[in-house]
Amino acid sequence: MERRDFLKVVGTAAGAGALASCSNTGGVPPERMLPYVIGEPEIVPGISTYYRTTCRECPAGCGMDVRTREGRALKADGNPLSPISHGKLCARGQASLHGLYNPDRVPQALVRQGGPKDADPWKKLSWDQAEQQLADALARGRGRAVFLTQNYTGTLDRLVTDWCAALGVERVIYDTFAWEPVRTANRLLFGVDGVPVHDFAQAEVVLNFGADFLETWISPVDYAHGFVQGNAYRAGKRGKLYALSAHQTLTDLNAEEWVPVKPGTEPLVALAIARLVAERAGGAGAGAAAPLLAGVNVDAAAAAAGISPEKIRQIAQDFGNGGRSLAVGPGPAAQHRNATAVAAAVAILNSVAGNYGHTLSFARLEEHAGRSASYAQMQQLLGRLRSGQVQVLLVDGPNPLYAFPAQDDVAGALAKVPFIASFSSYLDETSERAHLLLPDHHFLESWGDYVPRTGVRSIVQPVMMPVFDTKLKGDVLLSVATRAKATLPNAAPTFYDYLRGSWQREVQPAAGGAGAFEAWWEESLKAGVVLTAGAAAPAGGAAAPALQAAGLARIRFEAASFDAAPAGSGESLILLAYPSYRFYDGRMADRAWLQELPDPVHKVTWDSVLEISPVTAKRLGLDDGNVVEVTTSHGKATLPVWRHPGMRPDVVALQMGLGHRGFGRYADGRGVNVASLLGAVAEPESGAMVWQQVTARVKPTGEWARMSMQNQVKTESGREITRDISLADARRLEAGAVVAGASAGSPARESARERYPEHVDVTGNPKGKVVGELQAAGGFAPETVTAGxxxxxxxxxxxxxxxxxxxxxxxxxxMERCIGCSACTTACYAENNIGIVGPEQVARGRHLQWIRIERYFEGPEAETAPTHVNFLPMLCQQCGNAPCEPVCPVYAAYHTPDGLNAQIYNRCVGTRYCANNCPxxxxxxxxxxxxxxxxxxxxxxxxxxxxxxxxxxxxxxxxxxxxxxxxxxxxxxxxxxxxxxxxxxxxxxxxxxxxxxxxxxxxxxxxxxxxxxxxxxxxxxxxxxxxxxxxxxxxxxxxx
Amino acid sequence: MATVVRSETHPDIGSYEDVNRDILKLLSRPGRGYRILLALAIAGVIALFTAWGLQIVLGIGMSGLRNPIGWGVYITTFVFWVGIAHSGTLISAILYLFRARWRQSIYRAAEAMTVFAVMTAGLFPVIHVGRPWLAYYLMPYPNQRMIWPNFRSPLVWDVFAVGTYFTVSATFFYIGMIPDLAAARDSAIVPWRKKLYSTLSLGWRGTNWEWKHFTRAYLYLAALATPLVLSVHSVVSWDFAMSLVPGWHSTVFAPYFVAGAIYSGLAMVLTLLIPIRKIFGLEAYFTTRHVEQMAKVMLLTSLIVSYAYLCEAFTAWYTFEPAEQTGGYLMFGATGEYWWSAWLMLTCNAFVPQLLWFRQVRRSIPAMFVITLFVNIGMWFERYSIIVLSLSHEYEPWMWNQYRPSLTGMIIILGSFGWFLMWFLLFLRVLPAVSVAELKEVLPPPLRRLRAGPATLRRPRGGAEEVRP
Amino acid sequence: MSARADAGMLAVFGELDATVTAIERLRALKVSDIVVFTPVPRHELDHALHEPESPVRIFTLVGGLTGAATGFALGTWTSLDWPLVTGGKPIITLPAFVIIAFELTILFGALSTVAGLLINARLPHMGLEVIYDPAFSAGKFGIYAVPQPGQGASVRQILGDAGAEEIRERPEEVRVGTV
Amino acid sequence: MGRVRWVLLGVVATLALAGTGIGAAGQSPLGGKGPQQPIAFPHDLHAGKSKIPCMYCHYSADRSWDAGIPAVATCAGCHLPGGVPMVRADRPGVKQLAEYWQRKLPIPWVRIYNLPDYVHFPHMRHVKAGMQCQECHGPVETMPVVQKVVPLQMGWCIQCHRKRGARTDCFMCHY
The missing domain is CATH 3.30.70 (Alpha-Beta Plaits)
Structure with missing residues (x-):
């Protein structure tokens, strides 16, 4: 901690220099240079310093490298040593800097002095006063205090547990995405209340039942990384992902084949596949599930799901080749009234395919995913709040006021609590109801550690001095404990010392770290992540767990039901709520970078859209941007529609994460909160929140809204921007063969081939004879470009x-490896100071993305039922014969000797000719x-x-x-x-x-x-x- | 009785002195209508500069432009005004070289129109750029940065072409006016006018050597201006044709644009001169014959641009390239979101002017006035269609967009008409709007021989041929 | 009053043929110092005066050639001075420079034509006292002839016979623009 | 008289043009004294008389884009070793320094050499190329008050780059 105390100085170049605009307006008043008071040997002005820490934006816990200059964090990237991040980050991780520097952070400890209607109800407090107030409140409410925390693991978890015990506080851990169905199924079937680590890299065939594992599901960066390893074409092979869902999320869009099953019928389909797989394997692996599977009727399941039995047979044929496959699900995107049955059926499927011990194993668990209370337990807590049993409520992380349906009446429950203190650094809906705000450091300012999965200890260390007058939560807890004269095991004056003590006692021996602690600690800080026993997958696979008949008996393998739509005009369609890649459960909605980032699927920024099938839209006379009124038995929302070709006609989908009231300038009032349309329903078995529960009535309003999005087209309109190749051709190319028509796929070329077979060859190019005739007639011949x-x-x-x-x-x-996640776009924003233009300007097409992910639906009926989607990262192609260069009148665009297409900003006059001429x-x-x-x-x-x-x-x-x-x-x-x-x-x-x-x-x-x-x-x-x-x-x- | 000899082109003009009287009286005190018009024009100029100032302070986003439509109404209006500018030099230089006898009474006003239209056009590239305060980067001059403009860029060609065009046409305008300024000087009474004309006429006395060098210089200037006038709009067309944009990169653009420029320029000359003729009582100088001659040229150019429209559509269809087919007006123009612009263009430029096949229409002043208004509008939308349609739908479907001009943009465009009109109105009152000296050239000279002879009325074919005493 | 004006006489004519006749007769008398004023350029006067061809065309030619050379030189030299490749095109892209050269040909040609006019026609000629009458810009022709010694009477005779409306002996020198 | 006026006008116009050209080609005004610094630090005494190498204080010039300005501790290291005023402790500047040091405040030096945001100047490459500090910063060792001696305009950079055969690719410095 000490060594960063002197970083309160502004670097010479980073300060005023970076803020000046491109035009030099002269130097009045004189610019000041502030030197360090005491120099830092590791910090050289003008040279970047990197710190390794752990991303805490979602529970996955990716290792992170943060670049700093002159004491300021500038760029976050993945820690290549971390088995969670593999040196990569998602867009949310990239945007963590916008959490650190968020202009709407709570700048210091505040206490409420007025009512919620006052313009500024908050009064500033010193940390001394604030901690004393908390200690006093806890003394008053001893035994009737609850600490509602997010999902910590590691040393902080230990501290909070001990602290709660010492101060007589009950601790409740809650995360909106608590994976209750998966955990419950594992508990019932295998006796393990947890989520195993999935090894997508080893899976050749993946069946996905509504787990958005490339976006938010459990550990998305690791899973995306692994999925691409296993799925992308290499050495003549390609993996296969089947998506069985009613609505394609980004993950499902990456599927080789999308199977549009009726919502709620996933358990039936999964069991049917399991039956066929088990049959083929001669019953091996079915174990206790054998009688269940024997009773499964494949044709009935197919009929219920609205798919053909052949499809199920085909999937079963592909699936399960000796542990080289993987079935996953459900995630919040398939969390309906019978989600546990989905998870159980998926487990059976993995079991009969022999995947346990290979592509997933209970030897390694996703530690962070097995700890949260369920939604049902939260409802109980709310009931206790409502009945006045809780005197003091401490909140760190969960935002139930936003995430829970109105039926839960969170606001009413909170109003019954006499004293609420929040550690949140942002004024989210729940914190806004607090009486005392104790803003925690952002994780990039904090010390700590995190255990994302078995055997992985990831260090959280501050990369810069706190931006605001915030205080580390661990320090506050230790200080409050001291004030309350409570004794904690292993207590230390600061959380930093507590952490070091814990690492010295436990982690160093567990990791087999030799030598003095100080040296090992320094080494660990440099590595950012320490692996202890059990981190690696067991060699040769682990033993497969046996299915437990008792648990199995408790699960009803039936289709889930949905509430009927309220009476009225309009179409009744099942409303599917699904997590947002950009905003997770909504906690990231105050990040301008993420708001400005086009959603990977619908590409709308800054706003919510209702996704609807083009077939249904046509029936209702809706086009993209037409506003509809969505009514459920619980609420009503008005929002524009976006026609998603990859969804069933009987559903609509609405993304979570938006519709905040408050929560800073970037989140406030944007979009629709899907919880406002849902009822307070918990799944009976797991207690999970039921996201897919209602049928909505969708009624066009006749209005049209200009959506903040880049483009309106969904297909390439006959262009050859993206190109495909068949697996067979790819193999032949690899063998060095010349494949005729390998560039096929362009409708224009294909059409030319069909219409003028005598004039064009198989590639759609004019035949040599035609060219000769053209030239003889004085025409130009198309010049074949051969230069590479x-x-x-x-x-x-x-x-x-x-x-x-x-x-x-x-x-x-x-393009085989691009999953369309758009992390690159946010990384580019962070690296290159790209301006944030806001929703109105995005709607006019004035966004500034240097790299964008183009998403084109492909196939003969791409507009309504695409066969697949191509994601194409489009950025400056740095052309050798750049059309933009010669048209610039002032050489602002020119080609550098090292082959770059340069754009010299200070020379640019702004004729925009270059942009016109850029194809x-x-x-x-x-x-x-x-x-x-x-x-x-x-x-x-x-x-x-x-x-x-x-x-x-x-x-x-x-x-x-x-x-x-x-x-x-x-x-x-x-x-x-x-x-x-x-x-x-x-x-x-x-x-x-x-x-x-x-x-x-x-x-x-x-x-x-x-x-x-x-x-x-x-x-x-x-x-x-x-x-x-x-x-x-x-x-x-x-x-x- | 003496023989009264009348000019064929201007049968209602009498003597040399009549010309001086009629033309120079335009320079007397203006009437009320003139003042109202001038006030309106100045209000337009104020609006123009206010809107422009706002745009400079806030950013060029005020123009309504967006990615990827980097060019919009400003470039449209630039091309429009450059096009307008063409008729002046056409009438004064090309028709001079062809010895067309109907140019004398209109060429001065047309030239003035040229100069002011170029002055208006010249504003627009500066209005259009993102950082107008750096527009001087386009000028080739030795500078401390040791860097020069890129002579490969069509925009630098534009700077040279439009700059040269302005310089040459302004010079041509002024040099041709020197004898008239001398005439104005000699008849001026108001002191400031006397002083102004004295200075501007450079001490011209009309001596034999002055006239000898003057006529030769004028001829060479005309000879230089003729290729220039053809080149300017060709170069402007290369702003588009040199690019890679589907719908732009077409070899037909240079002749297409030149024809269009002459077309719109003649229309604008008529639009301006028909009211002036009426208001100032210049029917004797600017006759129905003039209108008809110009109508014929307009018909010709209208056919040329219509042919170019067909060519564009045909080549786009014939390429079988989706980018080409959507880039032009073929798909998105005729049937898509910009249909109104494309159909306005076709109606005004290709369909309505077919009326000019009829002699009665050509000789009807009101009909011609209305038709020229159509052509003016049509030609603006022609440029709008070319620029905006193509940029909206290029190779990359992901970056298709639609463009809507903003209020700021519209104010600036309307203001530019005020700017042009202001200069033109001031010109009408300050400088001789019809060439005094050249009109005298087409009049039959006063001859002693005829005066002494029998009283007969003769109409020689024009007045330019020599008369041997 | 200059000596030259002393000796000359200014005749004002109303008709073109009369002026031509007067010039031809004066030339026959070998009066070479003749200035003719005319409101409109007429070839009849040129023919009568037998003037040599105007040298303005040389100016035009030289200016145009200079412009062409300047255009090519400017493009080439600036490209070589700081070579920057654009669009994979050669450093010296002559086709592009043709346009610059063309425009400069016209520009320089036009400007030097104007210079040729001004130099040859001795313009601007302002503020000096000269022989002039404002009527010459309106409709009258004029001849100012300086007879050689002893020719005065004959000259006057010729002008009068030719049809001069008015003959002024030793006309006053004026500043144009003040009368 | 008229001709004289024209000639005069021409001469004046030519001079004005030439003046503008020379002004543009030359440099922004450099003359006068350097700005007043919070502590009147005499470079002539430190770098000249005491012969302290430039890079003793501007420590990162050979490894960073920034030359670096010395931490207050660097000053204090000589003048106030161990917090005790020692070298030239009687001078007003050193007294000021002691005050900053005791209050642990940075000294707000006025920046003299400043490049716009769009110019990226690597000090280390220039030092490694064997350039002397004085080539750009002038004879600082003789300056009681440091002042700017070069225009820091692009042409000035370029003429040196051309002379030495260094890169003149725009994208080397502007991005």
């Missing part, structure tokens, strides 16, 4: 600094000067200029990182190594889809990947010579 990425720039440009010896920075993007439309313009409210501007990267109004900007391949690496290499008298330069998008990509490097070096990874037979360049027929090679998505994974 490494063949540019052409020799006729070599002059001065332009020479053959220069590298060409290039990228290869494997990829990756240039974005600063229509206004964008604002970063204090202290969000602290995050601005000093290595990148901030652009003012009137300047064109675009992806630079993170040129600041290139220059940094070049400088470093030059100082060390060497060249730049391959892999030394990683752009922000590539760094965070959970699928490792992006490879960057010098394509002129044949040994570089990028050159090798780009040479793949699947490689193509977008719009290369324009002869732009892009530096980015895309690898075609492999479709039709069935054996050809």
């Amino acid at each position: 990425p490494a063949d540019y720039p052409p020799p006729h440009t070599y002059y001065g600094e332009y020479s053959e010896a220069q590298p060409r920075w290039a990228m290869a993007i494997d 990829y439309k990756v240039r974005v313009f600063n229509w206004f000067t964008w604002q970063w409210p204090e202290p969000l501007n602290w995050q601005l990267n000093p290595d990148v200029g901030v652009r003012e109004k009137g300047v064109m900007e675009k992806c630079t391949f993170c040129v600041q990182r290139i220059r940094d690496a070049q400088n470093e290499a030059r100082l060390q008298g060497r060249g730049v190594h391959d892999g030394e330069i990683v752009p922000a998008c590539a760094q965070t990509c959970p699928g490792e889809a992006i490879v960057f490097g010098n394509v002129k070096d044949p040994n570089s990874r990028v050159a090798q990947v780009a040479a793949s037979g699947r490689g193509y360049r977008v719009l290369e027929e324009l002869n732009t010579q892009p530096a980015i090679t895309y690898l075609k998505r492999v479709v039709d994974a069935s054996e050809a």
